[in-house]
Each structure stands twice: as structure tokens, then as C-alpha cells.
Amino acid sequence: MSELAEIKDNFVTQWGALGSQWGINRTMAMIHALLLVSPKPLTTDEIMAELSISRGNANTNLRDLVSWGLIRQVILKGERKDHYEAEKDTWKIFCIVARERKRRETEPASQVLKDCIDRSKDLKSAEAKELHKQLTSLNDFVTLANTIMEKVASREQSALLPKILKVLS
DSSP: OOHHHHHHHHHHHHHHHHHHHTTSOHHHHHHHHHHHHOSSOEEHHHHHHHHTOOHHHHHHHHHHHHHHTSEEEEOOTTOOSOEEEEOOOHHHHHHHHHHHHIIIIIHHHHHHHHHHHHHHTTOOSHHHHHHHHHHHHHHHHHHHHHHHHHHHHTSOHHHHHHHHHHHHO
16 A cells, blocks of 8 residues: 555544544544545445445435535536535535534533523522522533534634634734
8 A cells, every 4th residue: 555545544544533532423534534535526336445334334424424515416527426525625614513513512402401491490499509500601601602603603714713813822
């Protein structure tokens, strides 16, 4: 295997491992990584062969990646098979992932917190009041995180990035 192929293989493997830590399955992350580093769109068969995965696994994860907006199906002139390519703009990828994580993680967490806050607000014991205070504090943080993620995910890089860098420096 050439050095370039080894580097690509290592990236795809490690991106898959990281993906599982970010809340997506390993295969989905590996397909995304493979398409990110591929200089040309790939067919389902090419993806299956490269990653040694089944057609069902490939199709399910390709569908999910398309629905997220991280990859798109492309048609190549003279080809009968569908091809896939990844969004390669890093800022767009970040925005897509931020929106999806907000939808799948922080919004449901906020709903759980709001329900528990509503149920605990009329309880009178000191322990209940402390619980209500803690849940309210957590919900305030989750609401702030949601607001930040929404603002970041809806902005263009050129408008927002300088502001973020200014705050961080």
C-alpha cells in the first residue's frame, strides 16, 4: 500500500472511531470520511469495496448522510449508477453538524428539563426547591447553547468567524 493510501485509510478509520464518540455510527462516519478525501464521486459499490461493508449498511448510511446534507447524490454523464460526493466546505460541514446535533441532542434535553422544571415548581420541600433551582440552571445553559448553535449554524463564515476569533483572543 502506498504512503498516500495508508494516510487515507488511517484518516477514514480514525474518523470512524471519532464519529462514534460524536453520536453517529462508525460506518456513517467512515463513509463520510472516505467521500471527504475522495477526489471524485464514488458509487455505492466502490464505497462497499473500500470499506468492506454490506450493501444494506452502505445504503442506510448513504441515505442518512444525504438527509443530513453532508453528502449529495450526483449523476455522471454516461453512467447508470448513482455516485456520491461529500460537501467539502469545512464551515458548511460544521454548520450542518451543529444544526443536526442541536436537533438530536440539545433540543430534546431542553424538553426533558422543561418538563421536570414544570413538575417541580410547586413542590415545597427544601430538596425539591434545590432540584428546581438546579434544573432551571441547567435549562438556562442548554437554552444558551441552543441559541449559540443556531446563530453559528445560520451564519456565513466570513461574517461570524472574525467575531468568534476576536472573542477568543
